[in-house]
Amino acid sequence: MPLVRTPLPRARWLRSAVLVAASAGLVAAALPAPAPLGIGDPLFPHLGNPGYDVLAYTLDVAYPGDNTKPLAAVTRIDARATDDLERLNLDFTHGTVSAVTVDGLPAEYVTSGEDLVVTPVVPIDAGEEVEIAVTHTSDPTGPADTGGWVRTGDGLAMANQADAAHRVFPSNDHPADKAYFTFRITAPSELTVVANGLPEGRVDHGATTTWTYRTQHPMATELAQISIGRSTVVHRAGPHGLPVRDVVATADRERMEPWLRRTPGHLEWMEKQVGPYPFETYGVLIADADTGFELETQTLSLFERGIFTEPAYPEWYVDSVMVHELAHQWFGDSVSPRTWSDLWLNEGHASWYEALYAEETAGKSLEARMKAAYAASDGWRAAGGPPAAPEPPSPDHKISLFRPVVYDGSALVLYALRQEIGTEAFRTLERRWVAEHRDGTATTADFTALAGEVAGRDLTAFFRGWLYEAKTPAMPGHPDWRSRPVEATRTAPAARTAPKAG
Template sequence: MLLSPRPGSRAARRLRGAVLVAASAGLVAATLPAPTPLGIGDPLFPHLGNPGYDVLTYDITFRYGGDNTKPLDALTKIEARATDRLERVNLDFTHGTVRSVMVNGRAAEFTTKGEDLVVTPATAAEAGQPLHIAVAHTSDPSGAQGTGGWVKTGDGLVMANQADAAHRVFPGNDHPADKAHFTFRVTAPSDLTVVANGLRVARTRPLPLPRVAGGQAAVTTWEYRTLHPMATELAQVSIGRSTVVHRTGPHGLPVRDVVRTADRTLMEPWLKKTPGQLAWMEAKVGPYPFETYGILAADAETGFELETQTLSLFERSLFVRAAYPEWYVDSVMVHELAHQWFGNSVSPRTWSDLWLNEGHATWYEALYAEEKAQKPLETRMRAAYTMSDTWRAAGGPPAAPTPPAPGDKISLFRPVVYDGSALILYALRQKIGKAAFEELERRWVSDHRDGTATTADFTGLAEEISGKDLTSFFAGWLYAKKTPPMPGHPDWRSRAVSAPKPG
């Protein structure tokens, strides 16, 4: 179908004439259907992501005025390639005001439907053609607490975009199946520090401006760029009164941690552990996959830690509460670090593949606790086996989870995708042997580095490396309602525990 031309244009005048001719012949002019939210068909998030194009790069500019309750001015530039003929382009975006949209250098019409920004370019894009999209918008942190996107801290903002909240911050194709390179440019008051994914490539400090009544303080613009593609859910921008602590990891890897300036000394006993944890993970699965790593200790209560790419987000309280034993904090640090391989470098093709992310991160968390703190892996796995049927009954089997509760998509992150999925890896190691299992782990992150992969990819590689037919094994462990017998442990038992009835 043809695009509707702009009113008053030469094309519009030609079209009016054509309509009269068509009407006299008894014909009806074709029009575009009404704008509607789209999705790529993810079974758990049907309206997440958008078909018809592949994003190559995001270039996102924010201007932060120092008040974390007010919207940020923003400009998101997207370089993409059309994979189908597109008369409209849907972007995931909500919780901001769109001021203008340009597509391939020309103003485009736009509207919002559901959580989609629906753009009608002046000219349709043909399959294979580039798409240069620029959206001027606001990015609003108000009301976002607890629902993802911007998270307000004691002195600024950070991001927590998993699983579907990146489009509360910027427009894009908000699904891990479409990874892209990112550039962030953030202008903020000069007494604040900005850190984002990847490496800092520029910091521009204008001449200081005196603060006078009604005037503005000096600002600084920070620019960061990723060297590897990234899923939108893993984007991170930290703005606050922070200190960046630099050190060197294995093979000269730059490590940078971000903490409140007041916490610099308090956090050092934890921060200095990261190079050793990196070396431990490399010994297990191979080279660290990105250009840098570090911890972002945010002054916020999120209820979780998050593996944002190259800069994992942690609650400050994890490190300062005496109630948490050292071995536990260490293992949580390793959990988020392991995600840099499992989930970040190798991302899930669909959200039903989430068990591959969380199962592996939990596996290395537990393995680290066993090797460094004498917390036996078998003890943890036997406890998980006991609970496995209960977890499956509550949330579905690991590779076929039930959809999250409406309006609470974070509820997808259940015990069955953590210890319940690490249990699958334990069973697989029991089934194929330690040597084949360790080769599988290394091959998995090497073969799929910087890409996306599915459960079928993992099971196929396991069969290739082990030389075994694992069809029935994986059918039971990944998709059955009841937990299969544990290889090597026929005495282990699991039972479903019914939830207590209300009242």
């Protein structure tokens, strides 16, 4: 049979031709000045970038063994253009770029705001798949509350929510564009490296070792996790043989075991509520760091060491916070928000299952917690907006988006919904929600439409009041519940002194 050569795609062939022409000085570009772009998220207007869909990231990172020094990195992005592109923007800051290629050919680049603006040698056609490779550094220093790398007592971890992944690697840094990830991390051989997904081997080079991990499900950039430190990885089996791996400082291995061994039971409990666990593995990463929060990084939730060692935190509370982060694997990780205004779906559900677990296992009344939330709800809405229309975060403190109204204020919406449609319909809704939107993104409108379908009636007026109005509606079944005056709520002490459950 004769050999049939597959012709190069037109744009690839043109790139080669234009590269030759450009080297001879025959091509001149006339484009407007580079500018930061965004996908139109009202809370983060410059987050994400239009014109392409990321299919996969490959992060090659070299850790020098000192968490005050920049890491050398190459980030490869496989993407499909959704528009004709003369340029494409990536979210990236807090690092130095030394080279960019598009399909292996050198590309021009410039920084504009927190965007890396890339100009390939020839425009990219809509529908074309491209590979962008960025050689850069990744700086782990800076204020802890800005997110990105978290410096621990013995290395590094990551906390990228909501808009900080691009402080670590170039990306389309918005949960609306999920992708598969491969991590190749090189570190001193005496350290242990763990990342999202499952291990795919490691290669020893003597003084250093390269560890490879790969996700089996798409992931939002904000959920990426790399842990580097003097750690032990503890393995055990979860429901249906699920691989459970926990990452803990080697010195703390025995001390943390009473907490670590709870995870299989947490998984079983959550599966009874909403159905099968959605990923390939799960575990907790206990970091020697002071972040002020816990975080649901996909397949490997981040916890501060202090939440497990501080005697002031009751055992039942810590236990329920572990369930909170686990619940996010369904709500927020597998089903991700289409925009950051849909955050209430993440945090409201995680807070709901946290509270339900505390009631079932520790006798902490769900109704009492919801009544207290109702009392504070008008004040929370005044301070941060209603659950599905939150006020933008402070520009210099982006995690200020994570206010009480998106936690218990949004769990309160779910409590009201259960009161309105009944327990069985509510459970059906929850299970269908995570099954039908698994590995995808979804909106508040998607949730309210499904709720109406399950209930068999129009819930538009119900959700309008509970999600968008300044005043909290009357609670179904509890006409006697009252919300405190806004002024009283603003001056009331905080209900929790423990770290925020992410």
